[in-house]
Amino acid sequence: MKNKIAFYRNKLGITQQELARLVKVTRQTIISLEQNKYNPSLELAYKITKALKQKKIEDVFDLR
């Protein structure tokens, strides 16, 4: 699963650490997600989408 976390995070101007704190995970998890090494649970995907101020999960995550 591909995602645009890094893109939207940079757009908002927040660091990986800040995003991690917002969604209550470790920075390593954000790194893994951005590198497409780890597929998040629906709950985490939803939280990330909200933290990145996006409306739909599909805007951030894409099944490719």
Next chain:
Amino acid sequence: MVVSKKIVSKKIIFSKYIFALVIILSGLILNFFKIGMNEMFSYSSVGNYLIYCGILLTFIVSITSFFKRDKIIDERAEKIGYKATAYVWWILFLGGFLLIIFDGIYHFQVSLGLFVSYTICLLLIVYVIAYKILERIM
């Protein structure tokens, strides 16, 4: 699956102190009722051994609590943990199978205490290595 949970060190440290206290009290009770007065691991009784373990645990918890910080265990860390545990089980089964084969070729005897100690050490090492590798891959 919960995204993450914050492990609050204070609660864990407190529960460890309680556990140490229970061990010490068990040792005192055993000594009081003179149960298990046979020599055990070079200690004069099981009670004394438990008291020693309890004091040692209290000492270790006190030292480690100075360096502990609150940590976040998220879903990825849990997943890595599950996988590392699975590898440990596989190593345990494989190791057991190889030991049976080796025992058939070359019969050997080893004390149970030593065997269990080495097995636990091996499994802990396998777990740590598997966890570190998976942490890099995942």
